[in-house]
Amino acid sequence: MRATRRAFVGRLAVLTSSVIAVACSNSGPATDAGADGPAMCASPGEATPGPADNHCQGQPVQVVNPASCSPDAGAGDAGGDAGDAGPVATCEYGATMFGMEGDDDDCKYHVSWTSTPICEGAAGVIFTVTAVNLTDNSPVANIPSGILLEPFIPTVADAACDNHSTHPSPSDGSYLIETPVGSGIYVGPVVFDAPGDWTLRFHLHEECSDLLDDSPHGHAAFHITVP
Numbered sequence: 204m205r206a207t208r209r210a211f212v213g214r215l216a217v218l219t220s221s222v223i224a225v226a227c228s229n230s231g232p233a234t235d236a237g238a239d240g241p242a243m244c245a246s247p248g249e250a251t252p253g254p255a256d257n258h259c260q261g262q263p264v265q266v267v268n269p270a271s272c273s274p275d276a277g278a279g280d281a282g283g284d285a286g287d288a289g290p291v292a293t294c295e296y297g298a299t300m301f302g303m304e305g306d307d308d309d310c311k312y313h314v315s316w317t318s319t320p321i322c323e324g325a326a327g328v329i330f331t332v333t334a335v336n337l338t339d340n341s342p343v344a345n346i347p348s349g350i351l352l353e354p355f356i357p358t359v360a361d362a363a364c365d366n367h368s369t370h371p372s373p374s375d376g377s378y379l380i381e382t383p384v385g386s387g388i389y390v391g392p393v394v395f396d397a398p399g400d401w402t403l404r405f406h407l408h409e410e411c412s413d414l415l416d417d418s419p420h421g422h423a424a425f426h427i428t429v430p
Contacts, residue, residue, distance in 0.1 A: 241392065242324030244430065249321060251400065251426035253301025259310040264337040267311050271418040272411035299357075299402050299424040307407065307421040312336060312343055312425040313321075314405060318393075323429055325373075327392030332379055332405055334387050342387025343407060349378035350389045351406035356399045372396060379405075401427040 209218035297308030306317035310335050319329040332350055334343035354372035372394050379389035395401060413420040 212358070223372075240326060241319040241329045242322040242326040242395070243320060244322035244324070246430050247320035247322055248395075248427065248429045250303045251301055251428045253426065255302055256300040256305030258297060259306040259337070262310050265309050265311045266338055266417055267336065267419050268415075268417040269419060271415040272408065272420070274412055274414050274418075285389040295421055296404070296424065298428050299404075301426055303425070304386065305339065305423060305425070309416065309421060311419075311421045312407060312423065313340075314407075316405075316425070321395070321427060321429060323395050323398055325394060325396070327374065327394040330379060330391060330393050332389045334389070334405075334407060342385070344381065344385045344387045346381065346389075346408055347410055349380045349391070351409040352377050352379065352391070352393060353404040353406060353424075354393050355402055355404075366401075370397060370399075372401075376409060395427070395429040397401050398429050401429055403427050 303317065304313065314332060316330055316332045316336050318331065321328050334350070335341060336343060352372075352374050353376075354374055355368035356370035358369050373396055374392065374394045377391070379391035382388060382390045393403065401414050402424050404422055407421040407423070408419035411418050411420040
C-alpha cells in the first residue's frame with residue numbers, strides 16, 4: 204500500500220500476565236469485570252457476518268524480502284497493489300474482510316484473531332492476533348514495535364480507507380505486543396467508544412517502507428460489530 208499516514212503515538216506498555224490471561228474467543232455473554240479487566244457487557248458484539256475472504260485464491264503468494272524494508276533511495280515500484288473492492292476507486296487498501304481470519308492486502312500473510320467479549324467501554328477489548336507467512340506458515344515474528352492498530356467507524360460502510368472515517372478509536376495508533384516474543388502472536392486492548400459497524404485494520408511491519416512489492420509492510424482489516 205502506498206499511503207502516507209499521520210504520525211502514530213508510541214507503543215503500549217507490555218501487557219501484564221493477568222491481562223493476557225483473559226484473552227479468549229468472543230463467544231457468549233459477559234456481565235461483569237474487575238476494575239483493570241477488559242470491557243464487559245450483557246450482549247457482546249461479534250465479527251461482522253459475511254462471506255469468507257478469498258481475495259488471494261488463485262493469486263501468487265507474495266514472498267517477503269527483509270531487505271525491501273528500507274530500499275535504496277530512488278528504487279522503483281515493482282508493481283501495483285491489491286486495490287479496493289469497495290466503492291472508492293482510489294483507495295490505497297484492500298477490501299475490509301468479514302469473519303475472524305483472512306489474508307493481508309498483498310497476499311503475504313494470513314491473519315487471524317480472537318478477543319474477549321466485544322463491548323463498548325474505556326477498558327477496551329483484548330485482541331489476540333496471529334500472523335503467519337503465506338509462503339510456509341511460519342510465524343510473522345519479531346515485528347519491532349508490534350502490530351499497529353487502526354480502529355474506526357467508516358463514513359461509508361464498505362469503504363476500506365481511513366480517510367473516509369469520521370470516528371477513529373482512542374486506540375488508533377497504539378500497538379499489539381508480541382506475546383511471547385518470537386511466536387507471531389500479538390496481544391493488546393482495542394477501545395470501542397461507540398456502538399456501530401467498525402473497521403479494525405492491523406498494520407504489520409509499519410516501520411518498513413511499502414515502496415516495493417516484497418516489502419514486509421502489510422495490512423489486514425476486518426469488520427467488527429459493536430452493540
